[in-house]
Amino acid sequence: MDVGTIGFIGTGTITDAMVRGLLTNPAAVSLVTISPRNAKIARALADDFAEVSIAADNQAVIDASDMVVLAVRPQIAKDVLSGLTFRKGQFVVSVIAATNRKTLLERIGADVHLVQAIPLPFVADREGVTAVFPPDAHVAALFSVLGTAVECESEDEYDLLAAASSLMSTVLGIMDVSAAWLEQRGLAKGKGRAYIAPLFASLSQTALRSDTVTLEELSGEFATKGGLNEQVLSDFHQNGGRDALILALERVLARIKGA
Numbered sequence: 062m063d064v065g066t067i068g069f070i071g072t073g074t075i076t077d078a079m080v081r082g083l084l085t086n087p088a089a090v091s092l093v094t095i096s097p098r099n100a101k102i103a104r105a106l107a108d109d110f111a112e113v114s115i116a117a118d119n120q121a122v123i124d125a126s127d128m129v130v131l132a133v134r135p136q137i138a139k140d141v142l143s144g145l146t147f148r149k150g151q152f153v154v155s156v157i158a159a160t161n162r163k164t165l166l167e168r169i170g171a172d173v174h175l176v177q178a179i180p181l182p183f184v185a186d187r188e189g190v191t192a193v194f195p196p197d198a199h200v201a202a203l204f205s206v207l208g209t210a211v212e213c214e215s216e217d218e219y220d221l222l223a224a225a226s227s228l229m230s231t232v233l234g235i236m237d238v239s240a241a242w243l244e245q246r247g248l249a250k251g252k253g254r255a256y257i258a259p260l261f262a263s264l265s266q267t268a269l270r271s272d273t274v275t276l277e278e279l280s281g282e283f284a285t286k287g288g289l290n291e292q293v294l295s296d297f298h299q300n301g302g303r304d305a306l307i308l309a310l311e312r313v314l315a316r317i318k319g320a
């Protein structure tokens with residue numbers, strides 16, 4: 062893969078994860094320019110990787126890079142972008158959440174090659190699944206190094222995957238509530254988590270491996286008629302668990318669409 066030189070505006074959690082993933086041996090890029098904020102993260106990246114240099118400011122990142130990744134929080138994107146000048150046709154990858162293509166292009170104010178992406182923290186270990194819109198061979202190649210790239214054909218598809226990516230805290234929250242309940246009921250401290258985490262990992266592996274079997278069928282396979290799994294699934298549905306999940310997804314999609 063060759064994306065040329067790559068730069069990051071906003072050196073926070075997701076930039077840290079992407080840069081570490083890209084520069085894991087063997088490095089996928091030869092030169093990475095990062096903006097000076099956050100100073101601590103920028104310093105740590107520059108100390109850890111010879112390929113990283115800290116630019117004087119955001120404009121210097123753009124000037125030094127073939128591909129620029131925008132990784133600031135949505136609330137400040139307008140202020141950050143308004144003072145910057147991009148080159149015509151420059152590759153710009155926005156990972157800024159809940160900010161659509163039209164808004165981004167207005168704020169960038171130049172005729173750039175804009176692609177949006179949703180990298181997740183797992184990219185640091187080259188294990189992330191990243192939604193990309195619109196489909197783009199260069200950007201898909203970049204995120205394929207960092208795990209798996211899923212190219213979206215439409216903004217609607219991309220928004221739906223953004224909604225799905227918002228489930229991370231909830232899934233960990235289900236693990237947390239379950240592990241805490243186990244300990245509250247008498248399981249030795251730490252054992253709940255030690256059991257729950259591999260259980261969820263095995264279920265994810267099953268879903269990944271059995272991609273010709275629908276998830277509904279898989280769920281059914283684990284729910285023996287009259288058995289314990291069937292009872293918990295039924296209780297979960299009857300007590301509003303499914304409705305709460307669908308409502309949360311609808312509400313986060315509305316928020317994403319409203320951007």
Ligand SMILES: NC(=O)c1ccc[n+]([C@@H]2O[C@H](COP(=O)([O-])OP(=O)(O)OC[C@H]3O[C@@H](n4cnc5c(N)ncnc54)[C@H](OP(=O)(O)O)[C@@H]3O)[C@@H](O)[C@H]2O)c1
Nearest residue numbers: 071072073074075098099132133134135156157158180182
């Ligand atoms: N974290 C994730 O898992 C994730 C996943 C996908 C997408 N995203 C999106 O990626 C973007 C960044 O998220 P994050 O989690 O990395 O946030 P973050 O950790 O808060 O990082 C944002 C960075 O922007 C810096 N910054 C603030 N003002 C700036 C300016 N004027 N110019 C340049 N940089 C400036 C901040 O520096 P200071 O600390 O000095 O203020 C901070 O380092 C957000 O839009 C988020 O929605 C995040």
